[in-house]
Amino acid sequence: MLFTRDLRVRDNPALEAACKADRTVPVFVFDDALLSGPFAAPNRVRFLLDALADLRESLRGLGGDLVVRRGDPAAEVARLARQVDATALFLADERSAYGRRRLAALRGLGLEVTALPGVTVVPPGDLVPAGGDHYRVFTPYWRAWEAAGRRPVAATPRKVRLPEGVHAGPLPSFADLASGAASPDLAEGGERAGRRRLARWLDEDAADYERVRDDLAADRTSRLGPYIKFGCVSPREAAEAGPDAFRRQLAWRDFHHQVAAAFPELPRADYRPRRREWNRDEDALAAWRDGLTGVPVVDAGMRQLRREGFMHNRARLITASFLTRDLGIDWRAGLRHFDGLLADGDVADDAGNWQWVAGTGNSTRPGQVMNPLRQASRFDPSGDYVRRYVPELAGVEGPGVHRPWTLPEDRRRGLGYPPPITDLP
Known part of the structure; x- marks a missing residue:
């Protein structure tokens, strides 16, 4: 096995x-x-x-x-x-x-x-549209995914009989395998930790998932991503237990897996080339990576990523849109940074989402831009998410925390927080 x-x-x-x-x-x-x-x-x-x-x-x-x-x-x-x-x-x-x-x-x-x-819940290739090898648009895939039959849940073995004389061998140490340190607030891995998280989320937050999943400050998403990525939690069981809106997110994951199976170049090449010239601004890219863009909701997301090896899904969309749309920087640079830190980093899912945001992937609205200020006012109206991850702004009260450049000049200087690196509408 x-x-x-x-x-x-x-x-x-x-x-x-x-x-x-x-x-x-x-x-x-x-x-x-x-x-x-x-x-x-x-x-x-x-x-x-x-x-x-x-x-x-x-x-x-x-x-x-x-x-x-x-x-x-x-x-x-x-x-x-x-x-x-x-x-x-x-x-x-x-x-x-x-x-x-x-x-x-x-x-x-x-x-x-x-x-x-x-x-995955549904294996790539099990669902194909008429006249094609894979679904290119999510909505018809979602309909087929919902209607598809599910395999039975496998039974847990009662006994595992290992042959005599097999040396199991030790697990290597972290230092043997990785260079660099892990994020200080990284979640604990493993099946038992994943099942505890799943049970707690089902008990406390799943019923409100559709209403609260985009609320940045509430932090009431499942946080099951890394457990599903490593298979510590069965996506099949999670789909059966979770509400409709959560199942839809698992269907998105399956969708990207079937796209990547049909187009293996997904992490490297535009799925739908747009003939776009990308900016090569290393300073702007570094500011984005370090959470020093001067746009609080973007910086909060990037700092959460570095601290936890995780970023709220809505913040992932906002930060990716800011890099590709506002700064005009190639989505592949963003994908490399995310994959260097995300515990749930998954080639198919990450590349599919980055291309969706950048307008080169499976989005039916490739010109869509997420204004970070509008997103912040909608999904972090009190500013609590920003204050949690950007300590320079912890003392700024109310939703004004999203626009610190509007504060009096002496107050701005006292914050030690940079001005925006680009103009925002």
């Missing part, structure tokens, strides 16, 4: 199928090809290690263990298969370009390889 992006024992179809055998070797391979690139962002490494430690404890509670290896996944699986005389391999069916390459290599080992769903 090769764990990849399904780090859980509950509702894991591949694990359920693997554990029907007399003996099962659960394994996770740290792939050096990923650890040497942007996938090894410190926040995701920290979250991954939490998730693996939790998964190992759960498997031990079922009588098994998590075998940990490092190297090429196909080579390490082949070595283990020879050691235990394995004949079959189970794993989650992941349709990213990397996932398809990995699966092809595994299928060349001579094992009976079975890839089962679990990474």
Whole structure:
């Protein structure tokens, strides 16, 4: 059983199928090809290690263990298969370009390889429009997604029987895998932490999700993104438990996954080229990354990202629109920064959302611009979100915190907060 992006024992179809055998070797391979690139962002490494430690404890509670290896996944699986005389391999069916390459290599080992769903609610490619290979517009995809049948929830194995003589191996340390520090307020990873968060959100906030999910200061979104990205929480179970508006967000995730499966260049190339010239303003880009644009709602979002490895979804839209529309900077620069910090950084979802905001992706309104001041007055009317993350403005009362440049000059100088780096309508 090769764990990849399904780090859980509950509702894991591949694990359920693997554990029907007399003996099962659960394994996770740290792939050096990923650890040497942007996938090894410190926040995701920290979250991954939490998730693996939790998964190992759960498997031990079922009588098994998590075998940990490092190297090429196909080579390490082949070595283990020879050691235990394995004949079959189970794993989650992941349709990213990397996932398809990995699966092809595994299928060349001579094992009976079975890839089962679990990474998304509806697997990419299961829903296709008439005359096309994937949906290019969300609304018809959403209708098809809602009408689609759901796989049954997989049973949690009662027992995991690990063959004798298999050395599980230690989990590597954070320092072994990442360069740099994780965000100070990063959430704890793992299936148990994810299920606690899901249960608390369902109990306290899910009923009001549609009304409050865009309220920046309320902070009542599910915050399940990293748990779903790493498969600590089953997206299938989350979709069944959550309200309609939440299911729609999971459908957006599935939508981007099926776009990326059909257009693997999504993180690098315009899905719909607009022949736009991007500005190359390194100073403006640095100010945006550091939360020093002088536009409080933008800076609050960027500082939340650095502090927590997370950013409120509405703030993600505002900050991305500001970079691409107000500053005219290439969406790929924004994507690289987000992916360097987001614990829930996901190639398909992040690239799809950045392109949607930039007007090069699947938006039916590619010319739409989100005015940051209008967004702030609507989604942070009291200014509490800004005051939470921009301490220079903590003493500015009321909604005027969103326009500190309108304060008297002596008060502005005393704040130590920069003026806007661009004119705003």
